[in-house]
Amino acid sequence: MEKFVDMKTRFSGVHDLMKFRVTEILLISTEYDAYVLEEDGQLAEQIYHQFNDLSIPFIPRIHWVANSEEAFEELKMRTIHLIITMSRISDMSSFEVETTIHEAYPTIPIVMLSYDRLTPEMIAKIRGISCINRVFHWSGDNKVLLAIIKYIEDQQNVEADSRLGVQAILLVDDSPVYYSQILPIIYTEILTQTRCLLLHAMNVSHGLLRVRLRPKILLAETYEEAMEIIRTYRYNLLGVISDVRFPKDGALNPSSGFELAQSVGEMITNFPFLLQSEELENAEKAKSLNLHFLNKNSPNLLHDLRTYILENYGFGSFVFKYPDGRVIAEASDITNLERIIRDLPDESLYYHASNYHFSRWFRARAEVEVADKLRFVDPKEFGSISDMRNYILKVLNDYFLKYQSGLILDFEGLSKKDMENAFIKLGTGSLGGKARGIAFMNSMIAKSRLADKYEDIKVKVPRSFVIGSDVFERFIEENNLYSFIACCPKEEEIAQKFTESFLPATAQVNLRLLTQYIKCPLAVRSSSILEDSRVLPFAGIYHTYVVPNSHEDPEVRFKQLSDAVKLVYASVFYAAPVQYAKNADIRIQEEKMAVLIQELVGERYGDLYYPAISGVAQSYNFYPYNPMKPEEGTVSLALGLGKAIVEGERVYRFSPAHPKLNPLISSPDEYLKKSQNAFYAVNLKASADITLRADEDYIYEKLPISQANKDQSLEYIGSTYSAENDCIFDTVYQPGPKLVTFAPILKYNRLPLTQIINDLLSLGMKSFGANVEIEFAVNIPKDKSKPKEFNFLQIRPMVIGREALQVNLDEPRESWCFSQRTIGNRFFQSIHDIIFVNPETFQLQDSVQIASEIGELNNLLFKEGRRCILIGFGRMGTSDRWLGIPLSWEQMSQALIIVEVDRKDLRPEPSLGSHFFHNLTATNMGYFHIQYDNEDQGKVDWDWLLNQPVLQQTKYVKLVRRDEAFEAKIDGRSFKGIIYK
Incomplete structure (x- = not known):
């Protein structure tokens, strides 16, 4: 029997444990990445909660630098315990920064974070570079940062601490993507376990001992590395979690996991050993050997792994x-x-x-x-x-003679004073991408002193409340929704089940307080860890709900708000995000949803509520015309709520570098026909006691421009068309139909809107190190004594110029589709299918039916796992059926190339500010725009296309399939694209 150390001796020796601690971290990244990892409060807050209430009197601090020169200056100034470099590894020709630093400071561990899904060749290259300790994959969940810190500490401390009985769990896997998902789960369970144990500690020393005796996590990527750890720490292992296929003897071995399990079984009896694999044939072999097995492709993998840990490592009850x-x-x-x-x-x-x-x-x-x-x-x-x-x-x-039973933690609700802050977090966990971007820009606005830079208009973020992602996880767990989702219910069933379920008690208390103190309408928006991230934007894929928050009964207001939160949670499992994630090779179960609750920007006009201006600005313009330049950006503006912009309806588009430049419209009469003819508002009276449902559109009311004229909300944005003179007057104080032109602002500078937009775009680009897109709303109070407000709503990076390859279009080959108005920079060589709207039967009035038929054929390809070229008329993905085909994302999820074709009677401009357009560019899809009657700029050879073999067709749509793949090329430098015959 092993020696039993006296408890008093253990307590006095607590400071001999965990001698190496990561307290100073050097981060080499862009400024925005630094904010994501620390300044948005996520890492700092998580570390504070994980460390402070574990009786550890220090919190790791991050020092950010942008390059190697600044890194060496920082290293000279202070002792650094961990270096994290964050970059796109695929863009790096070498690892010069890491190598140089390692040569000068060989004892400091260097960890690399990558946005990229790493290839086996790249992983092998990294393993061969001794300066890099590990490479981790960044998917948007900042818990991986906490896992990295604890992993490095465990790696440095395990040898000494194991002599005092500290336990360990060994993870064996050679995939950075996978172990970056799994390590945070294991650490979360361990730290949760440790926190619970503190409630039962006899005294402070006992509690501190339990913290420092927590199990360590060790990581091995090869068979030899794993066996070395097992031999060294065999008496300290709680268990092994191992892949089946990983390197052994210098080569990838499909049976390494089984061989490792056999070796461990010979050394240690009755030992928990879990095998994981994507190859289902390994399940039967594991069963025959009496080994636990999990399928890596299971939609419940993360949940099943957590359950296994709880049941087999002694965690939980x-x-x-x-x-x-x-x-x-x-x-x-x-x-x-x-x-x-x-x-x-x-x-x-x-x-x-x-x-x-x-x-x-x-x-x-x-x-x-x-x-x-x-x-x-x-x-x-x-x-x-x-x-x-x-x-x-x-x-x-x-x-345990003096053992004390558990304590109940008191919940402290938000005070009224707290509600006055611009950004408040409810619950723990990640803010999610959308809220993170808002919090980041809120801090940057304050830092750059933009808030009060302009006279008579305040630049601000509307009051925002974020329910952390941990609440989502607790909601799913407590209501046992994993098993429900696993049955693949319909969206209506998901919405009903989620709204019938109960939010965690603390979240309910918070939401009740919020509805007591906030009296205006609220926008309840998704803020997932992947959304608006540099990994993938998920723009508009999840749902947003507007809560009127105007009912006199507080219980009704609370129910509406809590139902909205639950419906946002439900939207994670709808068809659009599931298909979107699958196409991007992302497991939707990785997704964790925070919820952003914001004051809805606007003014009340009778029972209506809406802002004077909503807008989307992009720092890069895909379709400039002389004298515009792509890098000068583009802005889309609309009267009322921004739904008109993000869903691709008629709005006003201009260049912030040339605000006085008129749109390319030939006559005032044409302007009247093509300008914004309706706007969105919320009817507070009609919606006061409404019951929320899955369809998010029911809350909005679409109104004619004449209603805004009655409300007197056009003063800063309206003009008047004079039929008598066939001209447009830049004022609303003339008789005649009103137009939304924004001329009083753009031509006569009644508000410094363009200057504010340029400031924010510049600030965003500098901070992100990339082109950005922002959303905003301008409120112009009816009370002239109140300041006007430019409300910053959202920021996301644009994926521009990410592809390094050069595309050659000069080959003398015959094509069936050509355009000089494209987006993308890529070769396409594996598409065998085309879904196209039949030009011989197309009728715009049937666009809704056409969208449904495209969705039917798209679903066929989704089931087969095939991608396609999608060709249609007008705008694709617009919500205005008279501008094109109103496709939802799940109806076009299999498209790798989108071709929008104009017709004589249908020539809308591309909807650059829409969610559809942003997702298209961010997911590296190809886009072709074919203008009407301009074959020098683009064409489609319809005769050739109509003679291709049809696999299946509906009334308006055909699906063509060919054995030989279609080849397409898009040159992002010249905006030219070709699809070859």
Whole structure:
């Protein structure tokens, strides 16, 4: 039997544990990446919660630098414990920065974060570079940063701490993408476990000991590396979680996991060993060897892994069972454990003792002394089950004589004063991409002193409340929704199930307080960890709900708000995000949803509520015309709520570098026909007691421009058409139909709108190190004494110029589609299918039916896992059926190339500010725009296309399939694209 160290000695030796701590981190990245990882409060807050309430008196600090020169200056100034470099590894020809730093400071571990899905060749290259400790994959969840910090600490401390009985879990996997997902899950469970243990500590020293005795996580990427760890720490291992296929003897071995399990089984009896694989044939082999197995492709993988950890490593409650698996009772703490053991049936006590379950449970709780004593409880060595029971009870009684039962944590609600802040977080976890961007820009606006830079208009972020992503995870867990989702229910069923479920209690308290203090309408928006990120934008894929928040009954207001939150949660599992994620090779189960609740920007006009101006600005213009330049950007403006812009309806578009330049419209009469003819508002009276449902559009009211004229909200944005003179007057104080031209602002500078937009775009580009897109709304109060407000709503990076390859279009080959108005920079060589709207039967009035038929054929390709070229007329993805085909994302999810074709009677400008357009560019799809009657700029050879073999067709749409792949090329430098015959 191993030596039992006296508890008093253990307590006094607490400071000998975890001697290496990461307190100073050097981050080499763009300024925005630095903000994502620290300044948005996520990493700092997570570390604060994870460390502060674990009685650790320090919090790691991040020092950001932009390049190697600044890095060396920082290294000279202070002691750094960890260096994190964040970049797109595929863009790097070498690792000069890391190598140079490592040569000068060889003892500092260097970890690399990558946005890229790494190829085996790239991983092999990184392994060959000794200066890089590990490479991790950044998917938007900042918990990976906490995992990196703890992993480096564990790696540095395990040798010394294992001598004092500290346990470890070994993860064996050679995929950075996968272990970057799994490590945060394991650490979250361990830190959750540790936090619970603190509630039962005898005193401060005991609590601190439990913190520092928490299990360590070790990582191996090869068989040899794993075996070295197992041989060294065999007496300290709680378990091994291993892939099946990983390198052995210098080559990828499809059976490494089984060979590792066999070797471990020969060394350690009754040892938890979990195999994971994407190859289902390994499941039967694992079963035959009595090994636990998880399918990496399972939609419930992360949930199943968490369950396995809880059940096999002694985390969570101790579940007493009969040998056949029937549950007898559960013990959440030591008091209940002791009570149950006294009356436990003999066969259950023998089962748990002989399988080392008691020892494992205590070892996971950092109670190493008790674990050591119970580890060697061999039932055969006791004269009877009664003697064994008495021994176990004596060990427990001696050690936990002064053990205290658990405490209840008090919840402190938000105060009224708190509600006055611009940005408030409710719950723990990630802010998500959308809220993170808002918080970042809120801090940047303050730092750059933009808020009060302009006279008579305030630049601000509307009051924002974020429900952290951990609330989403608790909501799913507490309502047992994983199993429900696994059955693939319809969207209406998902919405109903989620709204019938209950939010965690603390979230309910927060939302009740919020509806008490906030009296204006609220926009409840998704803010997932992937949304608006540099990984993938998910722009407009999830739902947004407007809550009127105007009912006199607070219970009605609370129910509307809580239902909106739950419906945002539900939208994670709808068809559009699931297909969108699958096409991007992302597991939707990786997604974690925060919820952003914002004051809806606007003014009340009777029962209507809407802002004077909504806008989307982009720092890069895909379709400039003389004298515009692409890098000067573009802005889309609309009267009323921004739904008109993001859904691709008629809005006003201009260049912020040339605000007085008129649109390319030939006559005032044409301007009248093509300008914004309706706007969106919320009717507070009609919607006061509305019951929220999955369809998010019901809350909006679409109104004619004449209504805004009645409301007198056109003063700053309107003009008047004079039929008598066939001209447009830049004022609303003339008789005649009103137009939305924004002339008073853009031509006569009644508001410094263009200057503010340029300032924010410049600030965003500098901070992100990339082109950006921002959303905003301008409120012009009816009360002239109140300042006007430019409300910053959202920012996201644009994916421009990411492709480094040069595309040659000079080959003399025959094509069937050509355009000089394209987006993208890519070769397409594996598309065999084309979905196209039949030009011979197309009727604009049937555009809704056409969208449905495209969706039907798209779903066929989705089931087959095939991608396609999609060709249609007018705008694709618009919500205005008279501008094109109103496709939702799931109806066109399989398209790799979109071709929008103008007709004589249908020539809308591309909807650059729409969510559809942003997702198209960000997912690296190809886009062709074919102008009407301008073959020098683009064409489609309809005769050739109509003669291709048709696989399936509907009334208006055809699906063409060819054995030989279509080849397409787009040159992002010249905006030219070709699809070859």
